[in-house]
Amino acid sequence: MKKITELIKDQRVYFDGGTGTVLQLMGLPAGQPPELWNIEASDKIISLHNMYFDAGANIVKTNTFGINRTKFENYEVLIRAGIECAKTAAQGRENAYVAFDMGPTGQLLEPLGQLGFEEAVSIFADNVKAAEKCGADLILIETMNDSLETKAAVLAAKENSTLPVFVTNVYDAGGKLMTGADPAAMIAMLEGLHVDALGMNCSLGPDIMLKIIGQFKKYCSVPIIVNPNAGLPEVKNGETVYNIDADAFADYMRQIAECGGTILGGCCGTTPEFIRKTIEKTRDITYSLPEKKSYTCVSSYTHAVFIDKDPILIGERINPTGKKKLKEALRSGDLNYILNEGIRQTDAGVHILDVNVGLPEINETEMMIRCVKEIQAVTDLPLQIDTTNFETLEKAMRIYNGKPLVNSVNGTEESMKNVLPLVQKYGGGLIALTIDEKGIPETAQGRADIAGKIIERAAEYGIDKKEIIVDPLALTVSSNPESAVVTLESIRLIRRLGVKTSLGISNISFGLPQRDLITSTFYANALQSGLNCAIMNPFSQAMMNVYYAYRALNMLDMGCSDYIGYAMANAGDSPKQPEQAEESLHNCVVKGLKDGAVIQTEKLLTETEPLEIINNHIIPALNEIGTAFEQKKAYLPQLLMSADAATAAFEIVKMHIPTDQTDSSKAVVLATVKGDIHDIGKNIVKVLMESYGFTVYDLGRDVPPEKIRDCAIEHSCKLVGLSALMTTTVPSMAETIKLLNETDRSIKIMVGGAVLNQEYADMIGADFYGADAMDSVRYAEKFYL
Amino acid sequence: MITAEAADVEINRNELALRLGVNRGYDDELIEKCRMSLLKVIDYKCAYIRTAIDISEENMVDLGFMRVDSRNLYNNLSGCSEAFVMALTSGVAVDRYLARLQITSQAEHFVTDALASAAIDSFCDYAVKKMREGLNCAPRFSPGYGDLSLRFQVPLLQRLNAHGLLGITLSSSYLMTPMKSITAIMGIRK
Numbered sequence: 001m002k003k004i005t006e007l008i009k010d011q012r013v014y015f016d017g018g019t020g021t022v023l024q025l026m027g028l029p030a031g032q033p034p035e036l037w038n039i040e041a042s043d044k045i046i047s048l049h050n051m052y053f054d055a056g057a058n059i060v061k062t063n064t065f066g067i068n069r070t071k072f073e074n075y076e077v078l079i080r081a082g083i084e085c086a087k088t089a090a091q092g093r094e095n096a097y098v099a100f101d102m103g104p105t106g107q108l109l110e111p112l113g114q115l116g117f118e119e120a121v122s123i124f125a126d127n128v129k130a131a132e133k134c135g136a137d138l139i140l141i142e143t144m145n146d147s148l149e150t151k152a153a154v155l156a157a158k159e160n161s162t163l164p165v166f167v168t169n170v171y172d173a174g175g176k177l178m179t180g181a182d183p184a185a186m187i188a189m190l191e192g193l194h195v196d197a198l199g200m201n202c203s204l205g206p207d208i209m210l211k212i213i214g215q216f217k218k219y220c221s222v223p224i225i226v227n228p229n230a231g232l233p234e235v236k237n238g239e240t241v242y243n244i245d246a247d248a249f250a251d252y253m254r255q256i257a258e259c260g261g262t263i264l265g266g267c268c269g270t271t272p273e274f275i276r277k278t279i280e281k282t283r284d285i286t287y288s289l290p291e292k293k294s295y296t297c298v299s300s301y302t303h304a305v306f307i308d309k310d311p312i313l314i315g316e317r318i319n320p321t322g323k324k325k326l327k328e329a330l331r332s333g334d335l336n337y338i339l340n341e342g343i344r345q346t347d348a349g350v351h352i353l354d355v356n357v358g359l360p361e362i363n364e365t366e367m368m369i370r371c372v373k374e375i376q377a378v379t380d381l382p383l384q385i386d387t388t389n390f391e392t393l394e395k396a397m398r399i400y401n402g403k404p405l406v407n408s409v410n411g412t413e414e415s416m417k418n419v420l421p422l423v424q425k426y427g428g429g430l431i432a433l434t435i436d437e438k439g440i441p442e443t444a445q446g447r448a449d450i451a452g453k454i455i456e457r458a459a460e461y462g463i464d465k466k467e468i469i470v471d472p473l474a475l476t477v478s479s480n481p482e483s484a485v486v487t488l489e490s491i492r493l494i495r496r497l498g499v500k501t502s503l504g505i506s507n508i509s510f511g512l513p514q515r516d517l518i519t520s521t522f523y524a525n526a527l528q529s530g531l532n533c534a535i536m537n538p539f540s541q542a543m544m545n546v547y548y549a550y551r552a553l554n555m556l557d558m559g560c561s562d563y564i565g566y567a568m569a570n571a572g573d574s575p576k577q578p579e580q581a582e583e584s585l586h587n588c589v590v591k592g593l594k595d596g597a598v599i600q601t602e603k604l605l606t607e608t609e610p611l612e613i614i615n616n617h618i619i620p621a622l623n624e625i626g627t628a629f630e631q632k633k634a635y636l637p638q639l640l641m642s643a644d645a646a647t648a649a650f651e652i653v654k655m656h657i658p659t660d661q662t663d664s665s666k667a668v669v670l671a672t673v674k675g676d677i678h679d680i681g682k683n684i685v686k687v688l689m690e691s692y693g694f695t696v697y698d699l700g701r702d703v704p705p706e707k708i709r710d711c712a713i714e715h716s717c718k719l720v721g722l723s724a725l726m727t728t729t730v731p732s733m734a735e736t737i738k739l740l741n742e743t744d745r746s747i748k749i750m751v752g753g754a755v756l757n758q759e760y761a762d763m764i765g766a767d768f769y770g771a772d773a774m775d776s777v778r779y780a781e782k783f784y785l
Numbered sequence: 786m787i788t789a790e791a792a793d794v795e796i797n798r799n800e801l802a803l804r805l806g807v808n809r810g811y812d813d814e815l816i817e818k819c820r821m822s823l824l825k826v827i828d829y830k831c832a833y834i835r836t837a838i839d840i841s842e843e844n845m846v847d848l849g850f851m852r853v854d855s856r857n858l859y860n861n862l863s864g865c866s867e868a869f870v871m872a873l874t875s876g877v878a879v880d881r882y883l884a885r886l887q888i889t890s891q892a893e894h895f896v897t898d899a900l901a902s903a904a905i906d907s908f909c910d911y912a913v914k915k916m917r918e919g920l921n922c923a924p925r926f927s928p929g930y931g932d933l934s935l936r937f938q939v940p941l942l943q944r945l946n947a948h949g950l951l952g953i954t955l956s957s958s959y960l961m962t963p964m965k966s967i968t969a970i971m972g973i974r975k
Contacts, residue, residue, distance in 0.1 A: 339888040636805065637807075677960055
């Protein structure tokens with residue numbers, strides 16, 4: 001028998017339909033896991049598969065959808081039995097294949113959920129290992145409604161088996177996964193991971209899938225699977241029924257096949273009759289595979305960014321080179337600063353964010369993993385993973401939710417042999433620098449030659465040149481007079497190789513006054529030479545001016561609507577919020593005027609000592625609003641707005657305090673205890689503490705006792721604040737207190753949270769109970785008096 | 786399934802005031818600004834079934850697909866022979882939006898979190914109103930109330946296909962993601 005991947009080259013193949021639907025007709029009680037029947041009623045499972053094969057299906061899904069080690073202790077036995085049932089039914093039939101069926105874990109992955117990425121990979125890997133031994137013909141990963149979990153399952157399949165991998169995701173009527181991805185984003189990621197076929201299943205009927213299939217046809221280069229439900233479920237007399245019958249279903253499936261659906265089948269509510277009729281209705285349609293597409297794109301967990309005529313902006317601000325505050329943030333592990341830079345650049349209108357966290361004194365791999373995860377929780381832009389450390393690159397590409405842009409490979413043997421296999425395995429757009437063992441060629445032709453060499457080597461790894469974006473490197477024009485001219489000529493030459501181009505723009509003006517002028521003019525020239533991507537500073541108005549003007553002039557912004565919107569928003573240099581500029585710093589903090597607080601602090605700094613600003617302006621203002629809050633004359637949101645304003649002012653002042661004068665001894669460790677994921681209360685305390693100038697080591701939520709102890713020891717911090725919101729996690733708080741007391745009796749522990757009161761706090765041995773955030777601040781102040 | 790446009794569900798003001806720690810009827814620019822932004826990311830969905838229940842054994846409720854030992858639920862369902870079992874969510878985009886606010890503004894984060902909690906509760910009232918039309922129902926009751934253990938989230942969500950239909954997942958300590966999600970049981974009186 002041909003391999004399934006061979007068969008689909010020649011003819012349309014058909015999946016079976018619903019499993020649960022038919023089993024319930026056979027008497028499976030609602031609520032009982034159908035997988036148990038693989039052993040208890042294997043004859044029924046075999047007969048289910050036989051019915052589908054008899055109806056003409058080529059592939060049956062094993063009855064293993066819900067099985068994994070977290071749900072069934074005997075998962076291996078159930079998987080083996082499930083595959084055996086399907087193989088028994090397939091035996092002796094022609095073109096009859098068994099798909100080992102893997103459904104979602106039912107848990108959401110970090111950072112929104114709690115399941116770690118590698119843990120998810122390992123759960124799926126155990127399934128795949130069990131299935132690999134039993135002789136399935138392919139692996140079907142189905143009903144996935146989260147892109148990252150899909151990626152975990154595909155990696156597990158690829159790393160533990162050589163079987164073909166098919167993937168179908170669940171889209172809603174708007175054509176999005178539950179966690180946000182559209183078909184283009186899923187196709188970018190899954191084709192990068194080299195799945196053999198992909199598509200959609202469940203949730204929708206064929207009528208709605210018909211509306212989405214066009215997007216698959218447009219973007220997909222591999223066979224497209226369409227396994228719809230029998231319409232929408234309705235509850236009639238306590239029974240779930242679906243609103244599309246077999247005839248109507250088959251009519252829709254015919255239209256889907258005409259619109260590009262390659263592999264057809266059914267999901268919930270469909271029965272062998274649906275499949276038989278679908279086959280009858282679609283048999284005469286001329287069969288063809290999707291065309292190979294040649295576009296260049298990267299993706300996030302929501303959308304794909306296409307790199308073509310319309311210029312792409314890559315935000316450069318998350319890179320420590322020359323950025324003191326970012327370096328500090330990286331050293332202290334303060335992700336908030338980094339996340340804020342990500343959000344600000346997103347709001348400034350970039351399409352991709354560069355992420356570079358390389359500093360010699362930190363563990364780059366760990367920091368990169370944290371940053372990639374956390375940045376993806378707060379912005380939906382694709383990321384450019386920027387590192388020269390191959391281990392860091394691999395780990396980041398692995399956990400990245402989507403298809404990343406990799407920065408970078410270069411023409412050295414060392415770089416190519418390390419980076420290219422990673423792009424082959426995980427997929428990704430690839431920035432290729434025109435530098436090799438001999439350095440950067442002085443001529444444009446020399447740079448184009450290196451580009452050509454990288455393209456060839458990539459092809460040996462099966463990486464199509466559409467994935468390669470060449471960066472011909474812009475050197476500082478002040479020390480290399482011909483730099484700009486050569487780089488621009490390189491862009492033109494490299495474009496002829498049929499690849500896209502990118503440039504780190506800002507470097508060109510290094511060492512010159514009024515850098516923006518040079519940088520933005522160079523950018524305009526580069527765009528005119530055909531540059532696709534610019535790694536740039538989106539907070540430079542000169543750069544953004546060029547970007548919007550270029551698009552308006554080159555028919556990339558029809559009706560100049562983006563340009564007009566941009567120009568109107570940036571008309572003149574009006575100072576921000578002039579009315580706030582009139583208030584004193586004290587009033588700005590009390591009233592929670594963040595912009596005003598920043599302006600006033602900057603003003604004060606010209607005439608006042610930094611520490612004086614903190615002690616005579618910020619703290620008294622905070623005390624005023626804090627007292628008002630305690631007297632119930634101000635509400636918590638107002639207190640928080642004041643804290644926001646004070647923190648903004650504090651940040652500016654801090655930059656003017658010589659490091660030897662900063663008082664890092666006033667510190668507190670904060671954590672929400674293990675088992676509890678509520679952190680709003682803890683965060684409020686954190687903000688207030690910071691606005692009062694405390695150094696806060698925030699360990700986050702669901703923190704094990706040992707981690708809290710280790711942090712306190714590491715920073716010799718004698719004040720620890722613990723938060724819990726659920727009664728079920730109070731014991732975990734007690735356990736943490738016990739451990740801290742055993743470690744060092746001089747560590748003081750304050751506790752707070754909705755379930756606590758003084759009595760509880762005393763019972764578990766806390767030193768202080770804070771009824772609200774101000775309470776905690778007052779205690780901490782007293783502690784450090 | 787019941788769905789609703791975010792703007793069509795009035796966020797209960799008393800519920801909101803309670804969560805914000807402000808007096809009833811209090812409103813300000815910040816709250817209004819947060820409300821407007823939140824409405825853009827909310828995606829309300831509700832899955833429910835109507836099922837026969839058996840409460841013949843004291844302090845034990847048999848919902849057909851699960852047996853629940855809870856005195857409080859048993860009392861709540863007294864006089865009922867059927868119940869609605871429901872799960873509702875305002876979608877994972879709300880979680881992402883809150884994560885973002887946590888970085889950019891604690892004040893907005895706090896207010897938006899309170900708004901989002903009040904919003905899902907209000908959507909629950911909205912959905913319940915549609916379900917109960919013409920029926921005499923007991924007040925809705927959720928796992929985590931009284932002695933009704935959170936572990937019943939597992940069979941309940943499974944029965945509703947809440948993962949497939951609503952994207953609700955459970956952590957090992959039975960907490961739901963998206964964060965602003967609700968499960969409940971509502972008895973139908975004879």
